[in-house]
Amino acid sequence: MKGVGYTNVSGSETVWDVADYVFPSQGDSSFVVMTNFIITEGQKMGKCPELTGKHNCTSDADCVGGSFKRTGHGQTTGVCVNKTQTCEVLAWCPVEDDRNVPNPPLLMSAENYTLFIKNSVTFPLFGVTRSNLVEGIDKNYIGKCLFDPKEEPLCPIFKLGDIVKLSGFSFEKLAQEGGAIGIVVDWTCNFDVDVKHCKPEYNFHGLYGNPSETDDARASVGYNFRYAKYYMEDKIPKRTLLKVFGIRFDVIVKSLARKFDIIPTLTAIGSGVGIFGVATVVCDLVLLYLLPKREFYKNMKFKYTDTQTQQDSESIDLDSNAYKTLEANSRRAQDKDEPNVSAR
Template sequence: DGNNTFFYTSKYHLIRFLNSRKKILVIGDTKKYIWDTPEYEVPPLENNVFFIATRQTITYNQTQSTCPTALADKSFCNDQNKTLCKTDEPTSSTFGFFTGNCVPSKENEAIKVCEMNGWCPEELSDSIRNIQDDTDFKCRFDGTSKTSDRPLIPISYILDRLNTNKTALLLEGGLIEIRQDWICNFDINPKKCTPKYDFSLLQSGDDKQSPGINYRFAQKYREDGVDYRTLTKVYGLRFVVS
């Protein structure tokens, strides 16, 4: 009921927000079944946090087998030099373990790379999903005093106020804080109690130490007694509202 709206005034101090990444490779003792990140980790569900996907990589028909590592792993070798292909050592992508063999790349057969044992084939193809800002909502906030009481903030408005490379942010993802400051004087006019918004970039798409935000999930199925999965890696914008 619009006539019975209560405003809660409080101060928020964001001391630190940590976004942790975990890449762990686990091998079963009996059947050498490999568990990588999509096997045991799902995106966390948190209060006052939401995620908008901007890009995804899909790898179809993966199965537990051996295959060439991706060129992006830079595990190059030749028949005379297999020093990078140490048997049972984890790959640089942590998607599997080296078999010790040097084989032609699936992406370019003229280049030889280390062979891996894991979920094959490894991630190779990209599929880009653009954020469309064309929804016809009438209550959009645009930063002016006339729209200060409107609840819908376009994503483009937020991105325009971040000092960052927007192309890298949309490609690799990022972590953004939306801070609401409620400074209200109910003795004057409760209707003029509207929040002031501030936007901060906590993790960018071109961060040198840990760029972007992404997570993986797998859809599994079985065919003729063989386990397969479709692996999806999703990049996007993670918003923390305080």
């Protein structure tokens, strides 16, 4: 991440660099860039009144000592402060007032900050490892390129304003109260061709809501968190509290690789042939037992015969065969007797 910002809050000029506006430290796949903030300086532990609307009261009876309120800033002491008509609390004082968010955002210069993404992916099944710094991307190219989906789709350097714009949101609107953007690095590769054609594609989308939603339609608008800088003053511990509004960026990597192999192909063909056989059985079951016209299908599929008629015809055939056999035997016996009569 690179970029420098400038603010002038109540006459206090400040220059913000990477160490000030990036949380956590660089190197993680998810990080926040501060675009707006509310600062509460010189807080120290003590007793002070709550903000109006947080814990209103008219007398001490309205303030239960030792209790906590979820939206409050500390532990109530049981005292009602007449000046503010709010309960007194034991907390870091003065309490933070975050009811008015600066508009326009204090760090609108974040729109011109640049982000350099380094990414690699490994396909162990194919023994291939690829980096997003593909062929043709060298030191000279990186020094002058800036990502553009049409002109420079492989450049790994992105301007934050372009990322937010490509996700469909307005940077100024997102910078005021914060938001979250997903940066998707898509590796979809075909290893039937040369491995140098395996290159990443970058896509961007909002992670909280969508650009068409209005603020009133959202349950919780923006992205923010608090952090403090502690110090000692006259041996008294103090802190400077910042409520940070920022844009959270999540780098999401997804990958898919394919390559032709004859064994899975034959397996798929065999499975398909088996499915055809099962399909025939299933179709028969449906047609024979489930369809309203199943009787018609049965008559067309099966041919019926009369079992008794078939048995009678078989008996007649057997009787005629036996008769023919007996007749043939008697003729043979008669032929043998005729020579004997002639000899006499």
